[in-house]
Amino acid sequence: MSQHVSQPRSLALFCKVVDNYGDIGICWRFSRQLQKEHGINVTLWVDDLKSFQRICPEIATNNDEQFVDGINIRHWRDQLGEFSSAEIADIVIEFFACDIPPGYIAAMATCTPQPVWLNLEGLSAEEWVEGCHTLPSPHPSMPLTKHFFFPGFTEKTGGLLFEAQLERERRQFQADPQTRADFLTQFGIEKNALNTFLVSLFCYPDAPVSALFDAWKNNASPVTCLIPEGVASEATQAFLGQAAHAGNFATHGALTVRVFPFIPQSEYDKLLWSCDLNFVRGEDSFVRAQWAGKPFIWHIYPQEKNLHHIKLKAFLKRYSARTPDLINFSEHWNAAAGTDAAWTNLWNALLNDLPEIRTRTVDWQHQVMKNGDMTSNLLKFASRVRKCEHKIG
Ligand code: TRH
Numbered sequence: 581m582s583q584h585v586s587q588p589r590s591l592a593l594f595c596k597v598v599d600n601y602g603d604i605g606i607c608w609r610f611s612r613q614l615q616k617e618h619g620i621n622v623t624l625w626v627d628d629l630k631s632f633q634r635i636c637p638e639i640a641t642n643n644d645e646q647f648v649d650g651i652n653i654r655h656w657r658d659q660l661g662e663f664s665s666a667e668i669a670d671i672v673i674e675f676f677a678c679d680i681p682p683g684y685i686a687a688m689a690t691c692t693p694q695p696v697w698l699n700l701e702g703l704s705a706e707e708w709v710e711g712c713h714t715l716p717s718p719h720p721s722m723p724l725t726k727h728f729f730f731p732g733f734t735e736k737t738g739g740l741l742f743e744a745q746l747e748r749e750r751r752q753f754q755a756d757p758q759t760r761a762d763f764l765t766q767f768g769i770e771k772n773a774l775n776t777f778l779v780s781l782f783c784y785p786d787a788p789v790s791a792l793f794d795a796w797k798n799n800a801s802p803v804t805c806l807i808p809e810g811v812a813s814e815a816t817q818a819f820l821g822q823a824a825h826a827g828n829f830a831t832h833g834a835l836t837v838r839v840f841p842f843i844p845q846s847e848y849d850k851l852l853w854s855c856d857l858n859f860v861r862g863e864d865s866f867v868r869a870q871w872a873g874k875p876f877i878w879h880i881y882p883q884e885k886n887l888h889h890i891k892l893k894a895f896l897k898r899y900s901a902r903t904p905d906l907i908n909f910s911e912h913w914n915a916a917a918g919t920d921a922a923w924t925n926l927w928n929a930l931l932n933d934l935p936e937i938r939t940r941t942v943d944w945q946h947q948v949m950k951n952g953d954m955t956s957n958l959l960k961f962a963s964r965v966r967k968c969e970h971k972i973g
Pocket residue numbers: 597598599600601602603605606634635782808841842843844845846848861862863864865866881
């Protein structure tokens with residue numbers, strides 16, 4: 581008869597910030613959900629507290645250890661020293677295959693039961709992901725096995741991050757025009773602009789923003805574009821005729837561009853919920869846009885040899901098969917369809933496609949929610965691995 585093995589209660593998440601905010605953005609969101617919805621005791625090791633502070637202003641950049649929102653946050657420098665088995669969490673996660681400290685791994689090998697060791701991978705809609713999700717990878721010299729865990733869009737992957745209350749909160753927010761107005765006017769948006777076509781724009785520096793501004797200037801009805809400070813600065817500055825600082829804005833033709841301060845991550849959903857169209861990028865804002873129930877355009881994180889175009893097309897194939905103008909616009913936005921884009925035509929075609937795209941956002945939400953949320957899926961998998969290894973041990 582097999583002995584009882586307890587559920588994992590503690591989790592260490594190791595995050596190296598490669599650049600920007602997505603690495604820590606995903607880890608922070610995931611940590612909070614683990615703690616709030618599952619009562620897991622989370623230690624988040626992160627090497628870049630400054631990036632962390634940009635999305636979570638409560639973070640103190642000089643502290644080696646701090647507790648924020650119920651999470652134990654450790655500044656990950658080069659901690660090469662030894663760890664005792666008592667310091668090792670029940671589940672150990674390396675985010676995007678970052679190398680966790682050798683001393684930590686050595687201590688993992690001395691634990692009974694052994695911690696569940698996972699490599700949490702990046703999100704991709706490519707088909708090979710299903711074959712690699714949950715694959716084991718035995719350590720070459722120690723009695724430890726690491727498993728790959730892939731988020732994804734199908735039931736054979738780990739699913740996407742979404743919180744239990746997210747849908748209820750979104751519906752509540754979107755059902756009350758006053759809540760939306762209060763949220764938007766804090767950025768200086770005038771009341772009469774609330775009923776214009778509202779766009780949020782978050783992208784990488786190489787997006788063809790100036791060309792799109794030109795198309796919007798000639799739009800039949802007014803467009804208001806909200807841009808976080810520090811994003812698309814060159815094109816924004818050129819449009820404004822002054823520095824792209826938060827609070828600055830200008831109107832030319834049908835287009836008003838307004839710069840807002842980079843807001844805390846906890847408020848970012850509200851911006852997506854408030855707009856008619858969201859331009860998002862990377863991984864985390866891309867996923868949040870899918871939960872916002874609003875049309876969105878994705879600027880994918882660029883990779884060498886245009887590998888990202890394969891990932892973009894894999895997603896568009898799943899998402900936009902019935903909305904060809906969305907595909908066309910997205911491919912041009914990502915320079916994946918040549919450089920001779922006629923932006924006024926692309927924009928008008930996208931506008932015509934919007935009713936169909938809106939329907940798709942709802943269908944897609946239902947489809948991917950059926951796969952369960954990534955945090956719950958990961959914990960279920962970790963429990964299975966723990967039971968299995970206990971039996972073998
Ligand atoms: O910032 P990103 O480009 O991040 C990443 C990283 O580059 C990473 O290395 C790469 O692996 C990954 O993309 C694919 O984009 P992302 O993922 O959308 O993360 C942005 C985070 O910033 C997200 O959590 C939302 C948050 N955010 C705010 O908190 N406030 C804001 O005003 C805005 C615009 C975003």
